[in-house]
Amino acid sequence: MASQGKGSTWLILNGKSAQQPEVRSAVDTLRRQGHELHIRVTWEGGDGLRLVGEAAAAGASRIVAGGGDGSINEIVAGLMREPAERRPALGILPLGSANDFAHGLTLPMTPYAALELALTGEVRKVDVGMLDEEAFINVASGGFGAEITTSTPVGLKRLLGGGAYSLMGMLKAWNYQPFEGHLRWPDGEARVPLFMLAIGNGCQAGGGxxxxxxxxxxxxxxxxxxxxxxxxxxxxxxxxxELENLPHDGRFVRYLRVPWVEFDSDGAFPLNLDGEPRRYHHFRASLDQEAMPLVVPANCPLLGKH
Known part of the structure; x- marks a missing residue:
């Protein structure tokens, strides 16, 4: 194997996906084509953070997150711990059940095409969301949406895709209690009984x-x-x-574009960071601008600066 030095690419694979034949075939083919690709596999929580640190210390130029949205979230957290000047670019090999961030970027969904793009595609600087001190790259979704995402069985997610979330939502909706809280943003505020809250850097969550x-x-x-x-x-x-007519405001739905937002909840508010469940009584969401070098496809719809 080639030396693991400066300019290399590390693929950090979620352990659940490491033995997929398509993934192994893609790695073998790209190595035969001359790409220097080092594989590391996560076993438990925290492995991704540690491996990102090892890759950055070795001088890696790219780190590919192989897994779902939660795996990407852990790799992003690790990358944000690194000094900006030595932060490797993030590539994505989508291997989850929802792959919301990858779909938003319009990345290829087959392992070979996705990994080839991660190795060779254009790198652009993108913003990273910060919820207090925790990083998220895609969407923080809260309230009803967060509870549904957390409680939907993984098998049902895989079987029905985005439809699983709607199904579980309808089954639970009539027993749902709203979350009372106070929202503040630069030029406004609202105290509302919340059914759902989403704070997006990317465009979609909850399985589409x-x-x-x-x-x-x-x-x-x-x-x-x-x-x-x-x-x-x-x-x-x-x-x-009204949700089908976003981004327009409605009687129940408001849609704003803000540099930051704060929320004070009367109780423990469920919130998912890129699909990872949390609970908060208070939080501030903001952006670290142009903080992450990200490998993107041509004409990526989530980029505005061309």
Whole structure:
């Protein structure tokens, strides 16, 4: 194997995906084509952070996150711990059940094509979301959406794709209690009984739900979507109609583009960072602008600066 020095690419694979024949074939083929590619596999939480540190210390120029949105989140967290001047570029090999960030970027979904792009594609500087001190690259989604994402069985996610979230949502909706809280952003505020909240750097979450259709990764702005609680089936249908008409505001749905937002919750508010579940009583979401070198496809729809 070639030396693991400066300019190399490390593929950090989620252990659940490491034995997939298509992944192994893609790695073998690209190595035969002359690409220097070092493989590391995660076994438990925290491995991704450690391996990013090792790759950066070795002088890697690119790190490829092989896994789903949660795996990408851990690699991003590791990269953000590195000094900007030695931060490797992030490539993505989508191997999860939802792959929301990869779909938003319009990355290839087959292992060979995705890995080839990760090794050879253009690198662009993009913004990274910060929720207090925790990094997220795609979407922080909260309230009802976060509870559904967390409680949907993995097998059902794989079987039904995005439909699993809608199915579980309908089954739970009538027992749902709204989250009371106070939102603040630079030129406004609102105290609302929240049904759902989304803070987008990327454009979609929850298995294909486009919660931030105007999102760009390089515009210095977060997309803020919040949905007021409903009290009847008719109001729920109204919410669905309004969500289909994003980014326009409606009676229940507001959509804003802001550099930061703060939220104070009356209780422990469920929030997913790139699919990873958390709970907060207070948080501030903001952006670290142009902080992440990211490998992107040609004409990536999440980039505004060309």
């Amino acid at each position: 739900q486009r919660l931030a259709p105007s999102a760009k990764l390089d515009d210095g702005l977060l997309e803020l979507l919040f949905v007021r609680h409903f009290n009847s089936l008719g109001e729920l249908k109204r919410i669905i109609d």
